[in-house]
Amino acid sequence: MKFDWLILCLFLFNLNYTLAQTAHQDLRKGDKLYKKGEYNQAETEYRMADEKSPSTKSKYNLGNSIYNQNRYEEAIKNYQDAANTATSDQEKASVYYNLGNAYYQHKKYEESIKAFKKSLEYQADDMATKENLALARRAMQKIRQQQQQQKENQNKDKDNKDDQQQQSGQQQQNDHQDSPNQQDNQDKQQSSEERNQDKKSEMTKEEAKKLLEIMDEEEKKIQQNMRRSGNRVPPKKNW
Numbered sequence: 001m002k003f004d005w006l007i008l009c010l011f012l013f014n015l016n017y018t019l020a021q022t023a024h025q026d027l028r029k030g031d032k033l034y035k036k037g038e039y040n041q042a043e044t045e046y047r048m049a050d051e052k053s054p055s056t057k058s059k060y061n062l063g064n065s066i067y068n069q070n071r072y073e074e075a076i077k078n079y080q081d082a083a084n085t086a087t088s089d090q091e092k093a094s095v096y097y098n099l100g101n102a103y104y105q106h107k108k109y110e111e112s113i114k115a116f117k118k119s120l121e122y123q124a125d126d127m128a129t130k131e132n133l134a135l136a137r138r139a140m141q142k143i144r145q146q147q148q149q150q151k152e153n154q155n156k157d158k159d160n161k162d163d164q165q166q167q168s169g170q171q172q173q174n175d176h177q178d179s180p181n182q183q184d185n186q187d188k189q190q191s192s193e194e195r196n197q198d199k200k201s202e203m204t205k206e207e208a209k210k211l212l213e214i215m216d217e218e219e220k221k222i223q224q225n226m227r228r229s230g231n232r233v234p235p236k237k238n239w
Contacts, residue, residue, distance in 0.1 A: 023053035030061060039068040056085045060095055067098065072106040093123035100132060109140040 030045030043065040050058035063078030079099040086092045100115030116133035120126065 023049040023055075023058070026052065027058060027061065030065070034061070034065060039065045043069070054085075056082050056087070056091055056095075059085070060091075060098070063098065063102070067102055067105075070105075072102045075102045076106065089122040093119045093126065093129075095119075096122070097126070097129050097132075100129075100136065104132070104136050104139070109136050109143060112136040113140060 026045045026049035030042045030049065033039075033042035033045060043062065046058055046062040046065055049055075050062055059078045059082035063075045063082060066078065067075035076099065079095055079102060083092065083095045083099065086095050096115050096119035100112045100119060103109070103112035103115055113133060113136045116129050116136060119129045120133070123129065
């Protein structure tokens with residue numbers, strides 16, 4: 001049994017050693033491709049290395065190749081994995097520095113600030129980290145100012161809407177109060193029209209009266225003429 005166990009241990013050791021060796025080769029291939037700017041091919045090599053022998057370097061380099069392809073969310077995941085396994089201060093400082101950059105590009109400025117601060121804990125004098133931290137703070141401040149401005153604009157819109165509703169309600173109330181006066185005006189107007197109509201009717205009767213007087217006068221004249229001439233029979237015609 002001890003002999004079999006020893007053989008198994010040797011086999012596993014050799015297997016791990018072989019995988020580590022091939023993983024190291026994949027890392028070197030990935031580094032060469034990365035320096036050429038062939039990030040997609042470099043990503044493939046780093047993935048192969050990480051599958052064979054996961055390490056801080058494989059996660060970190062994989063994150064870098066993905067970051068340069070603008071896939072920042074994936075890069076963040078790999079940098080976080082690398083931060084969990086990093087041991088030296090230099091490794092931690094570098095991982096958190098790139099993690100801060102990935103968060104910044106992903107517009108997660110609060111997380112970016114935290115990552116840069118974490119990097120400075122391990123390398124306090126790094127100027128690049130301080131400069132990027134200042135940029136992240138400035139971006140965060142700008143976002144807060146925009147949010148504050150947006151909130152103020154929303155409050156202004158709400159106040160304007162309330163004012164409009166208040167004015168509309170006041171106008172409706174005024175209209176309601178004015179309605180009796182309007183009705184009175186309509187009644188007065190109707191009465192005036194009726195009086196005018198009555199006047200028109202009275203004028204018509206007056207005219208009719210005058211017309212009857214004229215007719216009576218004419219009738220009298222006709223009667224007088226008839227009395228002067230007598231009851232004459234119209235003459236017959238001569239044939």
